[in-house]
Amino acid sequence: MIPAPAGRPPFRADHIGSLLRPKALREAFRKHAAGEMSDADFRAAQDAAIRDVVRLQEECGMQVVTDGEFRRISYWEKFVRLTAGLVIKDAVFTFHDEHGHESAFTAPYAEARVSRRAPITADEIAFVSKLTKANPKVTMPSPSTMHFYRFTDWGDPRVYADPEAFFVDLGKIYQQEIAELSAAGCKYVQLDEVAIAILCDPAAREKVKAAGGHPDRLVDLYVEAINQAVKNRPADVTVGVHVCRGNYKGMYLSEGGYDSVGERFFGRTNVNHFLLEFDTPRAGGFDPLKFVPKNKGVVLGLVSSKTPQLEPIDTLKRRAEEAAKYVDLDRLAISPQCGFASTMGGNPVTEADERAKLRLCVDAAKAIWG
Secondary structure: OOOOOOOOOOOOEOOOOOOOOOHHHHHHHHHHHOOOOOHHHHHHHHHHHHHHHHHHHHHOOOOEEOOOOOOOOEOOHHHHHOEEEEEEEEEEEEEEOOOOOEEEEEEEEEEEEEEEOOOOOHHHHHHHHHHOOOEEOEEEEOHHHHOHHHOOOOEOOOOOOOHHHHHHHHHHHHHHHHHHHHHOOOOEEEEEEOHHHHOOOHHHHHHHHHOOOOHHHHHHHHHHHHHHHHOOOOOOOEEEEEEOOOOEOOEEOOOOOOOOOHHHHHHHOOOOEEEEEOOOHHHOOOHHHHHOOOOOEEEEEEEOOOOOOOOOHHHHHHHHHHHOOOOOHHHEEEEEOOOOOOEOOOOOOOHHHHHHHHHHHHHHHHHHHO
């Protein structure tokens, strides 16, 4: 990957990483979990699906590709599975939609000191690199994923007296991962940050306060956790942080603009660029982008991965011009607001819709930046 100039995202058209799992792959996960498919056959099914999805991205004109997160059940499942000391419990938040429907989910819990059982993403980059001349990106859940969803009871206090100590140990896992990814040729790493987006939501902030938490202190804690994770990264590795309001079968976790977190988050997080959701009014306006330092870029998530309707290119161009009032147009790029399948079930769109949305990002980037 040719490094982009300072303050510019590496690609004008990007995507968030997760892509729709085809039916054959979903069935393979089910059979393997039930003991009805061997490890070798399961791996072969994953490999076949990844070959197809890499080809899909290339056919859409994408210069950056992922494996669709096809070796994971969810965006954070594999990280937790390969990290010693973490187990799964119920989360304290729920997903919901505009109709008031809710869905519970699970979250990590630290029952012992955390350490890396094995390389977490090395197999992903090794396989994708053999398939394409495009630029591979590896995604990982942000450190806050291991804390915030159970912020009132996130770990055994006999193991970690405070979250700062936990994030120091957790950060070492990310540092090892990023160093090994760089050595394997991956120069683009994305951290998926949900907690800070939730802490944009006034209702969620009140829920945190009611439980005895301090929203702004949590934002500071999670910014420092990201900085720990990317500390000492190789100079040729670009790190982006995707800020997500939750993405589960078209549902979300929170709403609200970046106003309450923008100054501390954009200003203090030591990464190259931010991939931000701006697909609906729930995400607020572009005004908080004024806090993005001039040496950092922004990927505008203007294209929805939750619905099949295609956004008009003229609308995308106009919205990019509106954002450019706060961040120079040259420091911007475009993408879907989130992945298409943060979990196995995926969003309520088809593969044809997904293909059209990715191609739209490429076409819109050409229309906006030439």
